[in-house]
Amino acid sequence: MGKPTVPPDLLPGTLELLILKLLARGALHGYGIAQRLKQVSDDVLQVGESSLYPALQRLLLNGYVSAEWGASENNRRARYYTLTPDGRKQLASERDEFNKLIGAIQKVLQTA
Amino acid sequence: VRKLLRRLAYWWRRRRNDRELELELEVHRLLHRDALEQGGLAHAEADHASRRALGNVLLAREESREAWLGRRLDEISQDLRYGLRFFLRNPGFSLVGVLILAIGIGANAGVFAVMDALLIKRLPVERPAELFFLRQRTSNNSDDAFSYQAFGDFRSAARGHAEIFASARTEAVPIFVDGGPETVHRKWVSGNYFSALGAHAALGRLFAAEAERPAPGEPVAVLSEAYWQRRFGGDASVVGGSLVYMNRPYTIVGVAARGFFGETLGEAPELWLPLTARTDAPSYVWSGHSNTWLRVLGRARDAERARAERVLEAAFERLREQRLGQASLTERQALRESRLVIQGASGGISPLRDNLGAPVVVAMGIVACVLLIACANIATLLLERGRARERELALRIGIGASRARLVRQLLTEALILALVAGTVGLLLAQLFGSRLLAAALSGLPNTVRLSPSLGVRAVVFTASVSVLASVLCGLLPAFRATRAGLAPTLKTSAGLTRGASWLGPGLVAAQLAVSLTLLTAAGLFVRTLQTLAAAPLGFDPDGVLLFQVTTTNVPGREVSYRQLLEAAERLPGVRAASLSAFGSFGGGSWGNRITVEGYTPAPEELPRTYANAVSPRFFEVMGLPVAAGRSFTASDDKGAPGVAMVNQTFAARFFGGENPVGRHVGLGRTAERMLEIVGLVKDAKYEDVREEQRPMLYVPALQYGGAQRELQLSVTPDVPVSPTGLLKNLAQAEPSLAVVDVMSLRARVDRSLLPERMVARVAGVFSLIALTLACVGLYGVVSYAVSLRTTEIGVRIAIGATAGQVIWLVLRKGALVVGAGLLAGLAASWLVAKAIAGLLHGVPPTDPGAFAAAVVLLVGVAAAAAYVPARRAARVDPIAALRSE
Numbered sequence: 003m004g005k006p007t008v009p010p011d012l013l014p015g016t017l018e019l020l021i022l023k024l025l026a027r028g029a030l031h032g033y034g035i036a037q038r039l040k041q042v043s044d045d046v047l048q049v050g051e052s053s054l055y056p057a058l059q060r061l062l063l064n065g066y067v068s069a070e071w072g073a074s075e076n077n078r079r080a081r082y083y084t085l086t087p088d089g090r091k092q093l094a095s096e097r098d099e100f101n102k103l104i105g106a107i108q109k110v111l112q113t114a
Numbered sequence: 115v116r117k118l119l120r121r122l123a124y125w126w127r128r129r130r131n132d133r134e135l136e137l138e139l140e141v142h143r144l145l146h147r148d149a150l151e152q153g154g155l156a157h158a159e160a161d162h163a164s165r166r167a168l169g170n171v172l173l174a175r176e177e178s179r180e181a182w183l184g185r186r187l188d189e190i191s192q193d194l195r196y197g198l199r200f201f202l203r204n205p206g207f208s209l210v211g212v213l214i215l216a217i218g219i220g221a222n223a224g225v226f227a228v229m230d231a232l233l234i235k236r237l238p239v240e241r242p243a244e245l246f247f248l249r250q251r252t253s254n255n256s257d258d259a260f261s262y263q264a265f266g267d268f269r270s271a272a273r274g275h276a277e278i279f280a281s282a283r284t285e286a287v288p289i290f291v292d293g294g295p296e297t298v299h300r301k302w303v304s305g306n307y308f309s310a311l312g313a314h315a316a317l318g319r320l321f322a323a324e325a326e327r328p329a330p331g332e333p334v335a336v337l338s339e340a341y342w343q344r345r346f347g348g349d350a351s352v353v354g355g356s357l358v359y360m361n362r363p364y365t366i367v368g369v370a371a372r373g374f375f376g377e378t379l380g381e382a383p384e385l386w387l388p389l390t391a392r393t394d395a396p397s398y399v400w401s402g403h404s405n406t407w408l409r410v411l412g413r414a415r416d417a418e419r420a421r422a423e424r425v426l427e428a429a430f431e432r433l434r435e436q437r438l439g440q441a442s443l444t445e446r447q448a449l450r451e452s453r454l455v456i457q458g459a460s461g462g463i464s465p466l467r468d469n470l471g472a473p474v475v476v477a478m479g480i481v482a483c484v485l486l487i488a489c490a491n492i493a494t495l496l497l498e499r500g501r502a503r504e505r506e507l508a509l510r511i512g513i514g515a516s517r518a519r520l521v522r523q524l525l526t527e528a529l530i531l532a533l534v535a536g537t538v539g540l541l542l543a544q545l546f547g548s549r550l551l552a553a554a555l556s557g558l559p560n561t562v563r564l565s566p567s568l569g570v571r572a573v574v575f576t577a578s579v580s581v582l583a584s585v586l587c588g589l590l591p592a593f594r595a596t597r598a599g600l601a602p603t604l605k606t607s608a609g610l611t612r613g614a615s616w617l618g619p620g621l622v623a624a625q626l627a628v629s630l631t632l633l634t635a636a637g638l639f640v641r642t643l644q645t646l647a648a649a650p651l652g653f654d655p656d657g658v659l660l661f662q663v664t665t666t667n668v669p670g671r672e673v674s675y676r677q678l679l680e681a682a683e684r685l686p687g688v689r690a691a692s693l694s695a696f697g698s699f700g701g702g703s704w705g706n707r708i709t710v711e712g713y714t715p716a717p718e719e720l721p722r723t724y725a726n727a728v729s730p731r732f733f734e735v736m737g738l739p740v741a742a743g744r745s746f747t748a749s750d751d752k753g754a755p756g757v758a759m760v761n762q763t764f765a766a767r768f769f770g771g772e773n774p775v776g777r778h779v780g781l782g783r784t785a786e787r788m789l790e791i792v793g794l795v796k797d798a799k800y801e802d803v804r805e806e807q808r809p810m811l812y813v814p815a816l817q818y819g820g821a822q823r824e825l826q827l828s829v830t831p832d833v834p835v836s837p838t839g840l841l842k843n844l845a846q847a848e849p850s851l852a853v854v855d856v857m858s859l860r861a862r863v864d865r866s867l868l869p870e871r872m873v874a875r876v877a878g879v880f881s882l883i884a885l886t887l888a889c890v891g892l893y894g895v896v897s898y899a900v901s902l903r904t905t906e907i908g909v910r911i912a913i914g915a916t917a918g919q920v921i922w923l924v925l926r927k928g929a930l931v932v933g934a935g936l937l938a939g940l941a942a943s944w945l946v947a948k949a950i951a952g953l954l955h956g957v958p959p960t961d962p963g964a965f966a967a968a969v970v971l972l973v974g975v976a977a978a979a980a981y982v983p984a985r986r987a988a989r990v991d992p993i994a995a996l997r998s999e
Contacts, residue, residue, distance in 0.1 A: 032142050033145040033146060055138070056174060059135075065120065
């Protein structure tokens, strides 16, 4: 509660894009994804479980990631998510889309 | 698609997935806790903090599930659960509902299976859509039989555009396969028959080009899969073996694929022989057009079809010109009018379809009406349920369910009901369908088989009908039930604020209207059947057994008909025996040109008559009264002067009604031998109850060279005679003769009424079911009206109303409904009667008897249905009624 999370009105699909990007560097479990997101974004982006896990489920459904249980640090069993080839393709195309979109937004902000 | 599969997989393991997610969230928390502890927090504190940080776990789980299944699916499964619960809680209602709908759906499934077999199913061959068959049609007649010569002409004309092939009608004949004679259904076909039809072999090969012309060696034969299984137990070594038919050995080259029955629906041939093997047939079979024994079919690719039709039509024109030269006056008229009709044959050709097609469509309409009534019935039941559930539904609206959601829920319930009923209906159709069909089709000749089965199409049809039924019976009640505003319903005790609804009575009136229509139609069909059954036959059809016989051609044996008759008359229970060349009611007919002494034909008229060759006691056995002169005797044999007998129509046409005894007649255009007419026989029906009176000439069997095809036995009614016992004795008495079919003359006559009987039965049974359902509905509506007015009735009784007055009060309500139904039903009946006029015989479509009977029956049963609740109302205890409020 009260914890800053990814803003709910973030562009739809952005969270999924970020997750795909993070997984591109190697398999991670849910907690790891949340931590890495926080780290990389210098604590700006914090994702809550109620957004993170449904997003992961959507990615599973679309076949962009696969999940497997494995041992984690501290000897706990955690579910690790890996990027699939489909997911890699999706990441590339979404990234271009996103860049285009951001570019467009910035253009608007600068000129209008 | 892969996504859908993943969805399904998820749904399949939804419990496990949910648990996994829960576990995952817990791990997430624990990892967080570990991190906090490493950061220096105490265990307990870290635990607490991690729990706080986790946020809404349930929401995460819910949303995860939604990501997979979507909101829809989740809600649908909820609807299904609610629905099932509803039915389990109301077992009585569910049972009645399922039963009513199951009758409606089952009847539809059953009749559909027949319709499918008869009208829809394609032939089990390659690309059936390319097949067509030839017919010649005149203004009032259609004929699909052609001569061998015509077949050859068509075939050579169409060469390059279409492959033309031909086949004869299937006949029961005796053959010899290792040992004694046995009867099989044999079919003559052209050599290219199998290849052009696109058939496959189950074993060995099917004959082809080598069977096109008579070959020096043994001709070939193909067996049907069913016969091969039944007779040879599926033994593969049968290929290469041989069988003997008509003194001629045939080599069995193969077995046709399972389920292949040729081109004619209803036939079940067991043995196919190339028609070129008929070397013993007389020359008129091969040339000229007097003997039309072949059905001509063809196969053409779509691109060639139009051209093929043109060349075939041209060939038909040439054929007609040829035939015009040799035709009689009446024939010429018909010939000039005749046209070639090329019809698609993807579903096979079928005389059965011509006879039964329209009746089956009518039957389909009838059961569809029954289903409509059943739906209306369920709708009334659901309406009442809806009233009982008003509070429940109002409550659910109160706590936020949308109306659409509730309608969907109620529709889901109707759907569950209909699907269960559909399943039960299919089972009913499976259980009783074949039996009903057997009853409806009883008496088809034994070469005709129709085996409708509940295949994929029938199941798909039933499922769609069920869904349609659920919408029909669920939609109105669903909207009605959810229409209720929230406040008034929750406030009142039993939801009685609204005035009596018109919907329930309206539905009942509609049911009564449809019932009346069905009853009227049933009445008309029954009257048709009665009229035909009561038509005078001219002979006595009872106590006569008919045996179709054929010579087995046992080598070295000549059939002695005289010996056969003597042996037959010695059998116990047999009064008299006779033989004829052509059978009664379905044994074929013989038409011949004649020369009549003292009769001058009109210009261009060529006198013709129907004819038969009969043994001396034929008229006695058949109960055909001899009106003048004498009957044939044993001394009218080959050595004696030629004699003949004629019927009254013959005498009227050729002798102006004078006594024909002593006059002379000759067979053929220029008779070589004149026959003296020795007797006059009363008119009778010969092939069909509906036939026009025809002239008939009889010649003595002993003076006629051809084969005798039917043996008639007049049996005594007091000694029970089993046809099978007679068969055995006959086989012993004359081993060179094989009996291929036994039937009583009565059954033979009945068979000609098959379509009428089928329609009358279906209409009769289902109109009564419809009436019952409608009256159950009426009972329900009147009962409900009584229950609403119990208090009022109590008051009326308390202030002195008599029982009669109360009953009238209630009946008036029912009378209104019945009256409305009656008016609508009479209008509908009138329209339907006009539509089915073509199927009626001897009964005008506006037959007052049928209409009156239907109205009287409906009003009677409806009055009884309304009287029961009215009677109950009259017995209301005023004190109890007043207290209950």
